Amino acid sequence: MTDIGLKRLEFSLDAKSGVPYYKQIILQVEMAIADRRLGQGDQLPTVRSLAVDLQINPNTVARAYNELEIRGIVTTQQGTGTFISDKQIELDHVKREQMLTEITRAFITKANSYGFTIDELIDYLQEIGPEYER
Amino acid sequence: MTDIGLKRLEFSLDAKSGVPYYKQIILQVEMAIADRRLGQGDQLPTVRSLAVDLQINPNTVARAYNELEIRGIVTTQQGTGTFISDKQIELDHVKREQMLTEITRAFITKANSYGFTIDELIDYLQEIGPEYER
DNA sequence: ATTATTGTACTAATGGTTTAGTACAATAGG
DNA sequence: CCTATTGTACTAAACCATTAGTACAATAAT
Structure with a gap:
């Protein structure tokens, strides 16, 4: 091999x-x-x-x-x-958008039911974002 | 009743x-x-x-x-x-933080594997945020 | 062509998840 | 108290998800 x-x-x-x-x-x-x-x-x-x-x-x-x-x-x-x-090639723009909507809404709904606000989510994302930077 | x-x-x-x-x-x-x-x-x-x-x-x-x-x-x-x-009363601060970390990381990992960057996620959250405002 | 390498199809067994049937237990309210 | 209302416990049946066993099919490399 x-x-x-x-x-x-x-x-x-x-x-x-x-x-x-x-x-x-x-x-x-x-x-x-x-x-x-x-x-x-x-x-x-x-x-x-x-x-x-x-x-x-x-x-x-x-x-x-x-x-x-x-x-x-x-x-x-x-x-x-x-x-x-x-x-970026495989998924066309429309499907990409649909996917983004789907997973984001699921995320928000779940976070929301635990009492987190959108602003908290955005803050936290900005905070830990650098760890995932490309 | x-x-x-x-x-x-x-x-x-x-x-x-x-x-x-x-x-x-x-x-x-x-x-x-x-x-x-x-x-x-x-x-x-x-x-x-x-x-x-x-x-x-x-x-x-x-x-x-x-x-x-x-x-x-x-x-x-x-x-x-x-x-x-x-x-806000039931969950103490530590558990709240842990929960936020957990669900956010899962969200990022999934989104990332579909090619979305953190910046895209933040932008989209800010865009649709108003719909969920309290 | 032949062979090694790659993924695939089909089946069955196991085990966990989900739901319902039925009966029970705790609380509220008169 | 007594009764109505609420959630709960226990069991079993049906279902579905997961994994493995085994054999097959497609491609690459020689």
């Missing part, structure tokens, strides 16, 4: 967390993108290799990758692998 | 949505709080009456109310009813 330039990603599963394995994988990919350990074009571990690594069934990894693909976050090609896609 | 001042709340369930009934109830309460149809001290429909209304089992309503109580959003008293609690 030749090294095709996979970034060193440390996946790990917590069996006791109650979070399904495939969701843990999705989360870890999302987080890796968020803090730039992964970027456009980067290859994810193959379904098999990650399955062996984590000692789970290949289908479980495949399921995670599938959901990521449905969301437009990765692209998979049989025989080649799974890669981080370029969302 | 005397009218004890229940606000007119229109609960409704979508059986086909795939979202469990009890979660739909929780969401509708959260949304009602978010846009001020419900506020501190307001009474929710009784477990029984809402169950009859929605044609589901009382335990399903009770479960929704229980989760809301665990989250500190409502207070229930047997024989009396279930009421919106005052979260």
Whole structure:
């Protein structure tokens, strides 16, 4: 197996967390993108290799990758692998807008029910924003 | 049954949505709080009456109310009813801060994986903020 | 072409979630 | 007290989500 330039990603599963394995994988990919350990074009571990690594069934990894693909976050090609896609190209403007609306409203509603105001949310975002800067 | 001042709340369930009934109830309460149809001290429909209304089992309503109580959003008293609690009092400052961190980070991570930057999120929040103003 | 590598399909087992049935317990109010 | 009203406990059935087992299919590399 030749090294095709996979970034060193440390996946790990917590069996006791109650979070399904495939969701843990999705989360870890999302987080890796968020803090730039992964970027456009980067290859994810193959379904098999990650399955062996984590000692789970290949289908479980495949399921995670599938959901990521449905969301437009990765692209998979049989025989080649799974890669981080370029969302600015993959998602058109309208869908991007819809997505932004959807996740933001869910966030506001939840925060609101805990008594947080929009202003508090904005303040906090501005405060911790630098940690996520690109 | 005397009218004890229940606000007119229109609960409704979508059986086909795939979202469990009890979660739909929780969401509708959260949304009602978010846009001020419900506020501190307001009474929710009784477990029984809402169950009859929605044609589901009382335990399903009770479960929704229980989760809301665990989250500190409502207070229930047997024989009396279930009421919106005052979260600024119920949640201490530390827990409030933890909650803010938790839900905000989840929001950022998800948004980020879709290619949204913090600045976009802040802009959008400021844009739609007025709709949620108290 | 042949082989190794990649993802995929289909099935079944397990286990947890969700809901309802039924009966109970606590409080309020006369 | 007594009764109506409120939430609760316990059980079981149905459902669905998750994972693994196993075999297959598509592509790449030689």
